[in-house]
Amino acid sequence: MAIGGNPVFNGKNFRTAARGNNSAAYGSTALAGQTAMNQQQLEHLYNQPSAGPADTGRMTFDDVIVKTVATIGMVLVGAAVPVFLFPSLAPLLMIVGLIGGFVLGLVNSFKREPVPALILGYGFLEGLFLGGITMFLEAMFPNIAMQALIGTLSVFAVTLLLFRSGKVRATPKAMKIFMVMIIGYALFSLVNLGLMIFGATDGMFGVRSEGIPGTQGMFGFENGIPFGIVIGLFAIGLAAFSLVIDFTMISEGVRNGAPRKYSWTAAFGLTVTLVWLYIEFLRLIAILRGSE
Incomplete structure (x- = not known):
């Protein structure tokens, strides 16, 4: 039993040390029992299902969904603060959320390794901003929040269906065009x-x-x-293609076996895009209704 429990080496030890005495019988019995036990263990392992991505610490679609829901949940929690808890402080909280969300957004974008606390913190601060601006516009245009939410979810659902069908993809050429457009929109x-x-x-x-x-x-x-209206429709188109980029990166991450921790990076990217899409819908609907 000196070489790590290996029956082969144990047999050699047994034959060397137990020649000509009664310990030979004991050694043979122990060796046979250990061999049988190892065979049972091998059969048990063979019959087990193969290890999936979750068992090997790799990113899965389920991980991305769970972490995205958690991040969006923090956005909703943050939005509830000015809407339900401190409505009188809504303007101040909106400014805090705008600046804080912008800073944490940059921090999360440039960090090599995702930090869940910072990503959830970003979600909360963005929620403060969204809650404040939604309250402001809701007072001027009743039900605008629901209209913007429906528009956001509709674009998300349609983009996801088109991506899954293979009709839209983030090709290298499309990515170059997108980068030019997004830089132009940012400058404007x-x-x-x-x-x-x-x-x-x-x-x-x-x-x-x-x-x-x-x-x-x-x-x-x-x-x-x-x-x-023209700019708003253009921006919504950019946000929709940004979702395509997010879906593409998630699919490649899962297919290439990226570490599970990068599910947080995927959740952050989706949250940023959805927040942007919601804001663009708020602005577009406010312009349309303000021109009536």
């Missing part, structure tokens, strides 16, 4: 924000609220089709 948003801050435009949403020249009276818009 920064310029529009600057115009709003310095009072260069009077619209609630800056340039987005202004009518497109030459479209007066079209589709019922007396002052022209709001520029924000």
Whole structure:
């Protein structure tokens, strides 16, 4: 029994040490019993189902779903704070959520390894911002929150179905076009924000609220089709393709056996995109209803 319980080496030890005495019978019996036990263990292991991704610490779709639900749950918890607990502090909480969510969003984006606490914290802070801005717009346009939520879930469902059917994919060429468009949209948003801050435009949403020249009276818009409608539809399209990118990265992660911890990275990406999509729907619906 000196070599780790291996029956072969135990037999050799037995033959060397037990020649010509009664211990030979004992050694043979022990060797036979151990061999039988090992055979039973091997048969038991052979009959077990093969180890799946969860057993080997790899990412699974279930992991991504669970962690995404947890992150979205934190968004809902954060939104409940200004809506139900401290409605009088909604403007302050909205600003805190906007700045804090932006900072944590950058931190999570540039960290090599996902940190669940930071991702959940991001969800909570984004919830503060969404709760505050939703309250503000809901007071002006009743039921806008429900309309924006339905729009967000609808785009998510349609995009997921198209992705699963193989009709849309994040190809390298499409990714390059997307990057150019997203950079252009980000620059426009920064310029529009600057115009709003310095009072260069009077619209609630800056340039987005202004009518497109030459479209007066079209589709019922007396002052022209709001520029924000075109930009809003464009942004929703970008967010939808961002979902395709998220789905593609998740599928590749599962197929390539990525470590389970990166399920949090996938959940963070989906949460960022869904928050962005909801905000774009809020803004688009507010512009449409404000032009009635």
